Amino acid sequence: MKLRDGSRIAIIGGGPAGAFFAHFARRFAEAQGLEVAITIFDGKNFLERGPRGCNLCAGVISNSLETKLNEERLLLPESRVLSRIEGYRIHIGGQTLRLSCAENGRPPIATVFRGNGPRLSCFPGVVSFDDHLLHDARDRGTEVIPFPVWKIELPRPSSSPPALFFGDRRSPERREADLVIGAFGVNSFLFREIQKLGFSYRPPATLTTFQAEFRVDDSRRSKRLGSDIHVIVPPSKQIRYVTVIPKGEYATVAVVGRRNATPELVTEALASARLRDILPLGGAHCFCYPRIAVSSSKNPSTGRFVIIGDASFCRHYKNGIESAFVTARLAAEAVFRHGLDAGSLRRAFFVPARRLIARDNAYGRALFRLNETLSAVPLLAQVHYSLARDDSHSRASKKIRRLLWDLFTGSAPYREIFFRALDVRLQLALARHTIELLWKKAIWRLAK
Incomplete structure (x- = not known):
């Protein structure tokens, strides 16, 4: 089951995940010589101020994400x-x-x-990041329908196209699509409704912030x-x-x-x-x-339907927009290169996304627990942070500063940070620094 000329792709959600998928879908379709119709549905107007126009995010664009955007010619205007x-x-x-x-x-x-x-x-002007991405998608040929989707029908078997119901909730319009992309996020009511569709989707655990x-x-x-x-x-x-x-x-x-x-x-x-x-x-x-995802979903895809963004996979406490970019690219590659059936989507989307994000998050959780433990013990916190502030710019000081930078900015995979933290020379330097601090404290007490 493959996409072909004239295939219709419906994207639920006009935030970064939806706009990124539209971008990658257009790119893969052009590479394969296909003409596909892409439609984004979102009832939110990003030109509005306040929560009604916002997707409830801290809004930090990491260096790695901006680099990815530049590579895709999705340039971020300084305005x-x-x-x-x-x-x-x-x-x-x-x-x-x-x-x-x-x-x-x-x-x-x-x-x-x-x-x-x-x-x-x-x-004085428009400042919305999401509006910029959606505007870019529209300029590249994506249809944008400014109404929410209220209901999804997934026929069984999946050889029949899914249907979306959108617009006025009391008398919604119906539209069929060959592929539906769920880019609605964990702060959408659809986040829970999808569980009723019968393909064993289990959403990520969330934390209200x-x-x-x-x-x-x-x-x-x-x-x-x-x-x-x-x-x-x-x-x-x-x-x-x-x-x-x-x-x-x-x-x-x-x-x-x-x-x-x-x-x-x-x-x-x-x-x-x-x-x-x-x-x-x-x-x-x-x-x-806002709610943030603190775990990964289970079974975020089935025949003709894929969930991307934080309702699917998201880095632990970090880079929600970049996770939207990564999952959108993986999903687009899966549907265009491998197919729309449940087995193909599991192999080409779920498995690599789990390996890239979910498994790395296990190291992230360990790192954040370790940092919390250090923070709760004054001596340990003093050892680590005083070494990081070491004016001699020693090798150990540079290592721990880079570890903390990567942890707080999300600039490196958690697995890489975890094993760098176990470096023997760094641990020996921390042990020496601990002994020095204890010795200084003992002398200070004796002097008193």
């Missing part, structure tokens, strides 16, 4: 970039460690708004916030980390807890003295409680 980030500042246990893009041989990192800015914002946009005055932006992303690891049993992301005259504050975010957890996070020092918080111009 859609709110800030260029020059580094990360990690705040933990009373210590601050700065990791710069320059020292890691990386250009500044772009930050964007997924929609057209916070609810109370007023930008908190995100808000605050206006930042010029003096505070230059003195405290700067051009760095701030990651605060508070001494809390409930909060994993709080991230502050500069975006022009705004800053996005994202709170990730050990359990689903509640008003009480958010209040505790926003009361952090370190956060208040970086960013005095007035009233938020916009806020939401």
Whole structure:
């Protein structure tokens, strides 16, 4: 069962995953000399401000993703970039460690708004990243229908085409397609509805987080916030980390807890003295409680239907937009080169996506647990972060700085970071540094 001339492809969701799939589908179709009709369905208007026009994301475009976009000629206009980030500042246990893009041989990192800015914002032009991608897809020949899909029918056997129901929920229109791509994400109601279609799809586990946009005055932006992303690891049993992301005259504050975010957890996070020092918080111009995927899905494909993006596979706590790019490319390659039947899609999409993302996430979970353990033990945190701040620029210091950079930015596969962290010389250097710190503490106590 293959795509052919005149085949119809329906994409549910006009965010990055959907727009990326449209791009790759067009590219593979042209390479095979096929004329296919591609349609994206999305009821969200990315030109609106606030949650109604936003896909609920922190909006950090990693260096690796921007490189991939440039390679595909999906250039990111500077008019859609709110800030260029020059580094990360990690705040933990009373210590601050700065990791710069320059020292890691990386250009500044772009930050964007997924929609057209916070609810109370007023930008002179369009700033939405998702609108840019959708506009590019439309310019390349993709039809965009600005209505949500309410229902999907998957006939059995899959030799018959699926059908979508969209538009007015009370009297929806029906349209058949030879292939349906689910690019709706974990924050869509379809995320749960798909489980009723009978092909054993099991969605990823999710965690509810908190995100808000605050206006930042010029003096505070230059003195405290700067051009760095701030990651605060508070001494809390409930909060994993709080991230502050500069975006022009705004800053996005994202709170990730050990359990689903509640008003009480958010209040505790926003009361952090370190956060208040970086960013005095007035009233938020916009806020939401987005869900993030914290595991991978099971069986995200069947005959003529593939789920991509974070409702399928996503890197652990990182790079949601880049995961959308990777899964969209894998899915497009699978359907054009291998076929539309369930077996072909499992072999050509599910298996490589699981190997590339899900298995790597096992190392990511181990790394984040290790980092949390170190953060919870003051001596261990002091050992690691003081070595990373070592002014002598020793080999061990450079290694641990690069490890932390790759972990917090997602610049390298977790498996690679994990085995670099086990480097014997690095572990010996940490052991020596621990002994030195303990010795200094003992002398200081005796001197008192």
